[in-house]
Amino acid sequence: MPAELPLTGGNASAGVVRLGDTVRKPWLPGTPAVHELLRVLATADPALRLPVPGEPPRDATGRQVLAFLPGELAMLRPPMTTPELHGVGALIRRIHDASPTPDQWMSAGRPDFDPPLLPAHDRHGAPAAPDLIGHHDLAPWNLVVDEGADPAHPRFAFIDWNGAGPTTRAWELAYALPAFAVAAPDSEPAVLAPRMRALLDGYDAAPELRGIAVDLLAPRAAAMHALLRDAHRDGVEPWGSMFASGHGAHWRGVADLLAAHPDEWMRALV
Template identity: 35%
Template sequence: MVATLLHEIPLQGGDVTDGVVRVGDTVRRPASTSTPAVHALLRHLEAAGFEGAPRVVGMDGLGREILTFVPGTTGLCLASVTDEALIGLALLLREYHDATAGFPLTAEGWAGGSNDDKAPEIIGHCDLTLDNVIFRAGQPHALIDFDLARPTTRLFDIVTTLRHWAPIADPVDRPPLLRNLDVGARLRLFCDAYGVLPRDRRRLLELARIRFHRSYTAMRTRAAAGGNWAMMWAGGAGERIRRAASWLDVHEDELHAHLV
């Protein structure tokens, strides 16, 4: 009853989840079929001492999940496109992956989506867009929005992250601040900071191509069911994936040279 008396502030930024609000020092989010698995993961991260994720508070009287609010900023800005920020993100992602050690690597309860063919190694975030990383003092501080988390490989989650942060995208689809970056140099910088092994560096672009193909198919299937996925598809998400894959085909050799 007390929660309904508190002021709810809508939180913007995500493409898929509607109805996310801030209430005091908490965030309320509509529950989904993956909520129990995500809560178990977040509790595991808390027990492991990982500071870069929200904490689970519980559920409210409206059936929404309650998480702690993580102060900071998200989205594209001058600070988020620096080399220092990219290094910080690689270190944070490595810390997160390491913190998932010991958590069951089963597919039960997680959201579906594209994936690697290799056996799962960690629980990947799988959606580290610029809107899902909290910055403080110009550095990545925390990861939010674990709705698409699932068992996968380290490299798949790295590829998913670099899709947005290198970025592996046609320049026509990049925001102005990301349009003229040296993508190859940023791939190497991220991999160096994370500690990506040589065998995985050699496979990174191949896996990026596989992910483009599978994410296109997965998004098209989700869009057919309507909702926000359909809106994203109608807004050109499929075409952007296709252009990114074509751009990768043209520039693969120069990008690979940076990695190996």
């Protein structure tokens, strides 16, 4: 039996280990729905690299069994190049196109997801009607980059689908854009905008979706800050510790930056 190797590097990796060609991680109430989503995506687009559930999907100790995807987390690598950002956008589009709508999910009698940490909102601040089942955390800390035999053309795969559930394309993009562009409170809009544009172009987003995603940039970042702030206040982990370790200040600063330059984002991205 191979030894268990802790997998670290992400923002919430407690209890996650590699065992041979599998990943073992804690079983959660929403895990049956997440596993079913991964199977649905793999069937809809067999070329997607996904951490699909094993057979059986639960080991003798009660943990999840998922396929191990080789590579390195994007957050541990240099900032992505423009072509790489374009590729990430294309991957997100493939995942979204392969994802069922909430109505399709419910009508098939599939398991319920855990309530989302950050439910989608529209550009007016009202709750948005979900238009797909999404990942909810499309960011460099959940993207595995596998250079394999061809470093010039790395393969990408999203991991950590624990938070998956109903959401909207625009809400997912509004989070992924600044995360992958490596937005920081002191970022220059002239540097950040082309990087976000590369991801949106890779997604091949229609003008209406681009406009909504741009309007949601600052609200989505502010919602992330509020989640971390409230978790710290209420002692909810791992989000509370993340707030105290600097993630809270980061997202507050990013939200302020995005809110301060709406015209620049609209001109560059739409």
